[in-house]
Amino acid sequence: MRSKSHIAVIGAGAFGGWTALHLLRRSARVTLIDAWGPGNSRSSSGGETRIIRGTYGPSQPYSKMAARALQLWNEYEQQWGHRLLHRNGVLWMVTSDDDQFERSSLPMLREAGIAYEELSRAEVGRRWPQINVEDVRWAIHEPQSGFLKARVACQMVTKGFIAEGGEYRNTAVLTGELESIKPGLGLKLSDGSKLAADQYVFACGPWLGKLFPETIGNRILPTRQDVFFFGTPPGDDRFSASKLPVWADHRHRFIYGIPAADGCEFKIADDTRGPEFDPTLGERTVSEEGFKRLRDYMAYRFPAMKGAPLVETRVCQYENTADNHLMIDRHPAAGNVWLVGGGSGHGFKHGPVVGEIVAELVMERKDAEPMFRLERFRPASA
Ligand SMILES: Cc1cc2nc3c(=O)[nH]c(=O)nc-3n(C[C@H](O)[C@H](O)[C@H](O)COP(=O)(O)OP(=O)(O)OC[C@H]3O[C@@H](n4cnc5c(N)ncnc54)[C@H](O)[C@@H]3O)c2cc1C
Numbered sequence: 001m002r003s004k005s006h007i008a009v010i011g012a013g014a015f016g017g018w019t020a021l022h023l024l025r026r027s028a029r030v031t032l033i034d035a036w037g038p039g040n041s042r043s044s045s046g047g048e049t050r051i052i053r054g055t056y057g058p059s060q061p062y063s064k065m066a067a068r069a070l071q072l073w074n075e076y077e078q079q080w081g082h083r084l085l086h087r088n089g090v091l092w093m094v095t096s097d098d099d100q101f102e103r104s105s106l107p108m109l110r111e112a113g114i115a116y117e118e119l120s121r122a123e124v125g126r127r128w129p130q131i132n133v134e135d136v137r138w139a140i141h142e143p144q145s146g147f148l149k150a151r152v153a154c155q156m157v158t159k160g161f162i163a164e165g166g167e168y169r170n171t172a173v174l175t176g177e178l179e180s181i182k183p184g185l186g187l188k189l190s191d192g193s194k195l196a197a198d199q200y201v202f203a204c205g206p207w208l209g210k211l212f213p214e215t216i217g218n219r220i221l222p223t224r225q226d227v228f229f230f231g232t233p234p235g236d237d238r239f240s241a242s243k244l245p246v247w248a249d250h251r252h253r254f255i256y257g258i259p260a261a262d263g264c265e266f267k268i269a270d271d272t273r274g275p276e277f278d279p280t281l282g283e284r285t286v287s288e289e290g291f292k293r294l295r296d297y298m299a300y301r302f303p304a305m306k307g308a309p310l311v312e313t314r315v316c317q318y319e320n321t322a323d324n325h326l327m328i329d330r331h332p333a334a335g336n337v338w339l340v341g342g343g344s345g346h347g348f349k350h351g352p353v354v355g356e357i358v359a360e361l362v363m364e365r366k367d368a369e370p371m372f373r374l375e376r377f378r379p380a381s382a
Contacts, residue, residue: 013205016204020161033172035172052146091246147258204341220327228313244259246258
C-alpha cells in the first residue's frame with residue numbers, strides 16, 4: 001500500500017490552519033506547527049473579529065471567493081457547533097464624488113451571487129437613525145454578510161484539524177537556510193527536533209519576508225494597524241450587532257467598524273497603511289494621533305457615541321503585497337515548498353477558500369493562478 005503523502009504546514013493562522021484541514025481531508029498526513037499558537041496576539045489573525053464582505057471593486061476574484069467563504073464558514077460552524085459568522089449585514093457608505101469602486105462592485109456581487117441592495121441616503125437614515133448620513137450619497141448593503149470571530153475561529157480550525165487526525169505542534173521553525181531547503185533533510189525546530197516531510201507549506205503571514213529574505217523579503221511588508229474599541233452607553237443597543245451592520249466609509253481614508261457583540265465593544269479602525277512593523281518585537285501601543293482622528297470621526301458619523309470612552313485598543317499588522325493581492329506560489333528553487341500569504345488587510349474571510357485552493361495545488365501538483373504568483377513582482381526584463 002502507498003504511504004500517505006506527508007505535508008508540513010508552518011503557521012496556524014487563517015491561511016495555514018485552513019490549509020492543514022483541507023489537506024487532511026484530501027487524505028494527506030499533515031503536521032501543523034505554530035510558534036505561538038493559532039490566532040495568537042502577534043499574528044495577523046489575532047484579536048476578536050474580522051469583516052466578511054463581497055464589495056471589492058472591479059475585475060477581481062475576491063467577490064466570488066467571499067461567496068464561497070460565506071458558504072464554508074457556515075458549513076464548518078454548524079459542524080463544530082460554534083458560532084463563528086455573524087450575518088448582521090455590511091453597509092458600504094459612498095461619501096465621495098467618485099463612486100467608481102462601488103459602481104463596479106455591483107456586477108461582481110451579482111455574478112458572485114452575494115445578496116445586496118442599493119440604498120439611498122434617505123433609506124440608510126431611515127433604517128439606521130444612529131448614523132449621521134448627511135454626506136452619504138448612496139450605499140451598498142449586503143444583508144447576508146457580516147463579521148467573523150477571528151482568534152476563536154483559528155482555534156476552532158486547529159481543534160477540528162486535530163479531531164480529524166492531524167498532528168499539531170507548538171514549536172517554531174528556525175530562521176536561516178530556508179531558502180535552500182533540501183528535500184529529506186527537514187526543518188530545524190526551536191525544540192531541537194527536525195521535521196521532514198514530502199512537501200512544506202509556509203503560511204507565516206507577516207513573518208514570510210524574514211523567513212525567505214531572497215524570495216520574498218519586502219515583497220510582503222508588515223505595517224502597523226491600530227484598532228480602537230469605544231464603550232457604548234449603558235443598556236443602549238443601537239451600536240450593537242443586533243441593531244447595526246458592519247460599516248465601511250471609503251472616502252479620503254477607508255474607515256470601518258464592527259458593532260458591539262459578545263462582550264466586545266464598538267470597534268473602529270482606519271485601513272490606511274501604518275508604518276513598517278516588526279511582528280515579533282514591535283511594541284503594541286496605539287498612536288495618539290490615530291486615536292484622536294478616529295474619535296473625531298466617530299463623533300461625526302455616530303453622534304450619540306460622541307465622547308464615548310476608549311475601553312480597549314489593539315495593534316495588529318497587515319502583511320501587504322504591493323498590489324494587495326494574495327501570494328500563493330511554489331518556492332522558485334524548491335518545487336516541494338509552497339509560500340502562502342499576503343492577506344494585505346483583507347485575507348481573513350478567505351481562509352477556508354485559500355485552504356481549499358492550496359490543498360488542491362499541493363496534492364495535485366498544479367500551478368497557482370498567475371495573479372497570485374511570485375513572478376508578478378519581478379521586473380519584466382528579469
Ligand atoms: C487590524 C486588522 C484588521 C483586519 N481586518 C480584516 C477584515 O476585516 N477582513 C478580512 O478578511 N481580513 C482582515 N485582516 C487581514 C487578515 O486578518 C489577515 O490577512 C490574515 O489573518 C492573515 O493570516 P495568515 O495566516 O496569513 O497570517 P497569521 O495569522 O499571521 O499567521 C501566521 C502564523 O505563523 C506563525 N509563525 C510565524 N513564524 C513562524 C515560525 N518560524 N515557525 C512557526 N510558526 C510561525 C505565527 O505564530 C502565526 O500564527 C485584518 C488584519 C488586521 C491586522
